[in-house]
Every structure is written in C-alpha cells, then in structure tokens.
Amino acid sequence: MMPYIGFWTLFKKETLRFYRVVFQTIAAPVMTALLYLLIFSHVLSSHVEVYPGVAYTQFLIPGLMMMSVIQNAFANSSSSLIQSKVMGNIVFLLLTPLSYLELFLAFLAASIVRGLVVGLAIYLVAIIFVDLPLAAPWYLLAFAILGSALLGAFGIIAGIWASRFDQMAAFQNFVIMPLSFLSGVFYSIHSLPPFWQQVSHLNPFFYLIDGFRYGFFGIGDASPLLGLAVTGFSVLVLSIIAIQMLKSGYKLRG
Amino acid sequence: MSTAIHLSQVHKSFGQLQALKNINLTIETGEFFALLGPNGAGKSTLINLLAGLLKPTSGSLKVMGYDVQTQYREARQSLGVVPQELVFDPFFNVREMLRFQAGYFGKRKDNDAWVDEIIECLGLTEKAHTNMRQLSGGMKRRALIAQALAHKPPVIVLDEPTAGVDVELRQSMWQFIQRLNGDGHTIILTTHYLEEAETLCNRVAMMKQGEIIALDTTANLLKRIPGKELQLVLSQAIPENLQPLVRSTNGFKYKLSLNEITQIEPVLATLKAANITIIDFQLKEADLEDVFLQLMSHKA
Numbered sequence: 014m015m016p017y018i019g020f021w022t023l024f025k026k027e028t029l030r031f032y033r034v035v036f037q038t039i040a041a042p043v044m045t046a047l048l049y050l051l052i053f054s055h056v057l058s059s060h061v062e063v064y065p066g067v068a069y070t071q072f073l074i075p076g077l078m079m080m081s082v083i084q085n086a087f088a089n090s091s092s093s094l095i096q097s098k099v100m101g102n103i104v105f106l107l108l109t110p111l112s113y114l115e116l117f118l119a120f121l122a123a124s125i126v127r128g129l130v131v132g133l134a135i136y137l138v139a140i141i142f143v144d145l146p147l148a149a150p151w152y153l154l155a156f157a158i159l160g161s162a163l164l165g166a167f168g169i170i171a172g173i174w175a176s177r178f179d180q181m182a183a184f185q186n187f188v189i190m191p192l193s194f195l196s197g198v199f200y201s202i203h204s205l206p207p208f209w210q211q212v213s214h215l216n217p218f219f220y221l222i223d224g225f226r227y228g229f230f231g232i233g234d235a236s237p238l239l240g241l242a243v244t245g246f247s248v249l250v251l252s253i254i255a256i257q258m259l260k261s262g263y264k265l266r267g
Numbered sequence: 268m269s270t271a272i273h274l275s276q277v278h279k280s281f282g283q284l285q286a287l288k289n290i291n292l293t294i295e296t297g298e299f300f301a302l303l304g305p306n307g308a309g310k311s312t313l314i315n316l317l318a319g320l321l322k323p324t325s326g327s328l329k330v331m332g333y334d335v336q337t338q339y340r341e342a343r344q345s346l347g348v349v350p351q352e353l354v355f356d357p358f359f360n361v362r363e364m365l366r367f368q369a370g371y372f373g374k375r376k377d378n379d380a381w382v383d384e385i386i387e388c389l390g391l392t393e394k395a396h397t398n399m400r401q402l403s404g405g406m407k408r409r410a411l412i413a414q415a416l417a418h419k420p421p422v423i424v425l426d427e428p429t430a431g432v433d434v435e436l437r438q439s440m441w442q443f444i445q446r447l448n449g450d451g452h453t454i455i456l457t458t459h460y461l462e463e464a465e466t467l468c469n470r471v472a473m474m475k476q477g478e479i480i481a482l483d484t485t486a487n488l489l490k491r492i493p494g495k496e497l498q499l500v501l502s503q504a505i506p507e508n509l510q511p512l513v514r515s516t517n518g519f520k521y522k523l524s525l526n527e528i529t530q531i532e533p534v535l536a537t538l539k540a541a542n543i544t545i546i547d548f549q550l551k552e553a554d555l556e557d558v559f560l561q562l563m564s565h566k567a
Contacts, residue, residue: 022370030358101354105414108318108348109371110340267281267321 020115023106027123031089038127039134042085046077046135053199063201064232074139075226076198078132079160083221086128087164087171087189090120094172095181098265107266113259117169117252124165125158132157145229152237153228159244160221164189166251173258173265192218202234217247270332271296271422271453272317277326279312279477286312288477290326294455294470296421299448301464301485302457303559304474310457311351313474314426318348330422344372347420351427353407355399361410362386362395365417372418385413388443390436405436412440422453429460441467465489465555473562481562485555492553492561497523497531500547501538509537519546 031038054070063072097103106116139145147153171184196218202210213219214235224240227233233240259265272294279287287309294300302310315321316328319335319342327334333341356364365382386395389409394402402410412428425444429437445467448454458464464471464485471488473481481488497512499505501519512523512534525531531550538545 018373018375019371022367025370026359026367033358097356100357101350101352102356104320104350104354105356105368106371107320108343108346109368110343110373111371112340262322266319267315 019111020119023119024122027093027119028126031127039131042081042131043134043138046081049077067230070143071145074143074145075229076222078135079222079225080193080198081135082128082132082157083160083164084189085131086124086161087168089124089127090165090168091172091181095175113256116259117256120169121162121165124168125161128161129157148231149228152224156221156225159248163244163248166255169255192216196222198222217243220244269296273329275327277328278324280324286477290479296453297451298470299454299468301468301471303464303471308474309477310474314424319343345420346422347415348424349412349415349426349428355407357400360396360398361391365413368414369417374418381419382417385416389413390439405432408432424455426457461555461559475563488558489553492557494524494526496551497525498549502544506537506541
C-alpha cells in the first residue's frame with residue numbers, strides 16, 4: 014500500500030467533484046463578482062478614490078476576488094462533508110485506512126484549488142475591462158493560498174460539526190458573509206470611524222483582503238507582513254482544530 | 268488456520284443502553300460465518316465496531332491480527348464492508364467510484380483489472396459508466412458490494428446484502444461471494460433471510476439483546492431441534508389420541524412434532540381408523556428458522 018495514493022485519490026475526487034458542477038462552483042461566483050463590480054463601480058467610481066492613483070473599480074477587484082476565493086474555499090470542504098454525512102456516503106471514507114492527516118490535507122488542498130481557480134477566473138475576466146497592476150505578485154499568491162487554506166480548514170470544521178444543511182447555511186450567512194462584507198471589500202477601513210477601524214483589525218478576513226490588495230497596488234491599510242502573520246496563525250489554529258476533530262472522530266465515529 | 272476476526276470482552280454502550288455485552292468471538296480465515304439476530308440485537312453495532320465506525324466502550328477487536336483501534340490502517344486494509352443502507356456518491360459513475368475506493372486503500376492503476384472483474388462478476392458492465400443516481404435499487408446494491416471488494420480485502424462483511432434484492436441478483440451475488448470464499452476470503456454475513464445463512468454459512472452466531480446466545484456450526488445448531496415436523500391438512504378435527512404430538516393448529520391444519528420418522532406410520536393408521544381424509548401432507552426437517560425462533564423465545 015502506498016500511503017500518498019490514498020491522499021492523492023481523495024484530493025482528485027474532491028477536485029473532480031467541483032469540476033463536475035463547474036457552472037455552480039466556478040461560473041456562478043465569477044458572474045456574481047462581475048455583477049458586484051458592475052453595480053458598485055457604476056455607482057461609486059466617480060465619487061470615491063480610496064488610494065491615490067487607484068480608481069475605485071481597480072480597488073474593488075482584489076476585494077471581490079478574495080471574497081470569492083474564501084467563500085468558495087469554504088463551500089468546497091464544507092459542502093462535501095455535509096453532503097456525505099447527510100447522504101450517508103461518508104462511510105466510504107471512514108472505512109478506509111486514510112489517516113486523519115491525509116483526510117485533512119486532501120480536503121484542504123481541494124479547497125485551495127477551488128479558491129484559486131475561482132480567483133483566477135475572476136481576474137482573467139476583470140482584466141478584460143480594467144487595467145490592474147501587479148505590484149507584489151508573491152504577496153498576492155501568498156494571501157490567496159492562505160485565504161483558501163483558512164476557509165478550507167474552517168469548512169472542514171463546519172462540515173464535521175454541522176448535522177443539517179440549515180446549520181451549514183447558518184455558518185455561511187452569519188459568519189462567512191458578514192466577516193467578508195465587513196473586511197474592506199468595498200471600502201478602505203480608513204474611511205471608518207476609529208472604533209470600527211479597531212474592530213476591523215480583529216477580523217482576519219480584513220488582513221486577507223488588505224494583503225491581497227497590497228499584492229496588486231503595493232499599498233494597503235495594514236502592513237502585509239502583519240497580515241501574513243495574522244492569517245498564517247489563523248490557518249494554523251483552525252488546522253489544529255480540524256485535525257483534532259478528525260483524529261478524535263468527533264461527530265464522525267461514535 | 269489463522270484467525271480473521273477476534274473479539275475479546277467487547278462492550279459497547281450508548282448512554283444507558285448496553286448495545287453489546289461481553290462479546291467474545293473468533294472467526295477463522297476462510298469461514299463463511301453468519302451473524303443472526305432480531306432487529307436491535309447488536310449485529311450492526313458489532314460490524315460498525317469492526318469497521319472502526321464506532322469505538323468500543325471496552326474490550327479489543329482484531330481483524331487479521333490487527334487491532335482496529337491501534338493498528339487501524341492495517342485492520343481496515345484487511346476489511347471490506349457492505350453497508351446496510353443504499354448510500355452512494357451522486358457525483359460519479361460506477362467505475363469511477365470503484366477506482367476511487369480502491370485508491371483510498373492505496374491501490375494503484377494495476378488494480379483496475381480487479382475492479383473490472385468485479386464489475387463483470389456482479390453484472391455491472393453495462394452500468395459501469397452510469398451515474399450512481401440513475402441506478403435501480405438492485406444495481407445500487409451490486410455497486411455497494413463491488414465497492415467493498417474494490418481493494419480485494421481478505422475479510423468481507425456483508426450487512427444484510429440481499430435486503431430488497433430480486434431473486435436473480437441474489438443468486439448471481441451468492442455465486443460470486445461463494446467463489447470469493449472458495450478463493451480464501453473470509454465472509455461474515457448478517458441477514459434476516461435465514462435460509463440463506465443455512466445454505467451458505469459453516470458457522471452461525473445468534474445474538475439477542477447485545478449478547479451471543481448461540482455459537483456453533485450450522486449442522487450442530489440444526490441438531491438442537493431433533494426430529495421432524497409433519498404438516499397435515501385434514502377433513503375434520505384430529506383424533507384426541509394424536510393431540511400430544513400437535514405443535515400448532517390452524518382450523519384443520521396441524522403441525523405435529525415427531526421424534527423419529529417411524530412415528531409417521533402410527534399417525535397415518537390412527538387417521539385411517541378414525542376415517543379422516545388427509546387433504547395435504549408435508550414432512551419438514553427443522554431449519555435454522557426453527558432454531559432461531561426457539562432460541563429467541565426461550566433464552567432471556
């Protein structure tokens with residue numbers, strides 16, 4: 014038995030799973046992001062200049078990209094787990110000799126791939142209409158991977174914890190969505206009152222979006238290194254929780 | 268002969284409910300073993316413990332010598348389980364699903380020939396590229412069996428594999444399972460169709476309320492009910508002097524317990540003397556169902 018084959022097979026299956034429904038998993042988020050771009054840029058582009066020399070439409074794109082990256086990374090691992098649990102086919106994974114670490118890494122890697130594919134798809138469509146610089150591409154890549162990993166790990170936790178689809182919807186609507194919308198996707202936190210600026214600094218999504226935006230423009234609301242540290246630490250914490258849940262068999266093995 | 272399954276002092280509780288009580292069981296390699304019992308007896312709990320889907324409250328379980336808790340990778344590698352429920356992944360077709368399942372067990376592409384063989388032997392060839400959602404119930408059941416066999420495990424557990432399955436599939440499925448057993452695979456079967464267990468299995472464990480109340484070879488269990496059953500449909504009520512032999516009555520239909528076959532002659536002679544016509548007549552050996560019913564009704 015080759016240990017890596019099990020991991021690779023699950024990763025391949027999880028990737029193929031979202032590829033099979035590409036309109037739902039890739040095309041739909043691209044469409045949503047473009048609609049946000051169209052509407053917000055039309056309404057606000059002549060009124061707002063967040064950073065000097067950066068048009069509002071340009072400013073908006075990295076935020077929309079990262080928002081889609083994190084939402085889809087979360088959706089990938091969480092929906093796979095909750096569907097398997099509700100339909101009962103999770104048993105096919107639990108019967109295998111796959112270790113908790115292999116399970117975690119395969120679900121995480123597939124989430125990262127989906128997050129990056131969605132982000133890249135939005136970028137490729139957006140640059141047709143908007144000129145986007147690439148000031149610090151390594152930061153851009155690092156934040157994209159960390160963002161996908163963070164939400165991929167969170168999706169694993171949610172997928173294991175939730176027993177019903179409405180519990181999963183609660184995660185999306187009451188945690189992921191507010192944290193993404195309140196993280197500076199549509200605005201710079203410097204435009205907020207001081208109290209809400211401080212509150213924003215407690216939101217890891219803010220560092221993801223701000224750092225990702227730094228990758229494009231070389232300018233941001235916070236230090237990108239601080240952003241890497243906060244998001245890297247958040248990934249570590251959520252990964253440890255997810256691995257512990259898999260290791261203990263929490264809500265998976267009685 | 269080496270040991271395929273070894274359970275020692277296994278207990279499993281769900282809160283206050285003791286689902287399994289001090290289970291000790293050894294199944295040798297190559298056995299075709301039946302695990303029988305009414306609903307709630309603990310059969311599925313026992314299988315789930317073996318498969319690692321549940322954790323025992325106490326005791327140890329080994330598959331092919333590997334502890335299911337501490338050596339779970341080796342233990343699960345040795346086990347193929349056909350779950351009772353018709354569960355499936357709706358995103359993939361039969362062949363993809365089987366290849367994925369084999370891959371989870373570390374099997375490379377060279378295992379594909381075995382996957383194709385299972386597909387053929389279970390009559391799934393025409394459905395190999397059909398999505399699982401589009402299969403009929405019987406076909407889904409075949410696919411489930413194939414999935415458990417995809418990594419060629421030495422021990423195969425079939426948890427009520429023929430529930431809701433038509434006669435044709437049952438026969439072809441049992442032929443294939445018997446072939447696997449002939450090739451050295453250990454088969455553990457739970458079923459409510461006791462005639463299947465009687466025909467196929469060398470040894471039987473009967474469970475009731477979380478305990479094994481009988482564990483013996485099928486032949487020995489059948490010997491527990493000596494004699495034969497004579498079923499009669501008469502034109503009128505049975506004579507008074509035959510009443511001691513009557514086990515059950517339904518109108519003028521009677522079931523008589525005979526200790527020996529030589530008792531038939533005096534029964535027939537008595538009926539003739541009483542001028543009673545025999546409308547129907549059947550002589551039946553005791554079967555596993557009789558043993559099962561007797562054990563379930565007598566032992567607390």
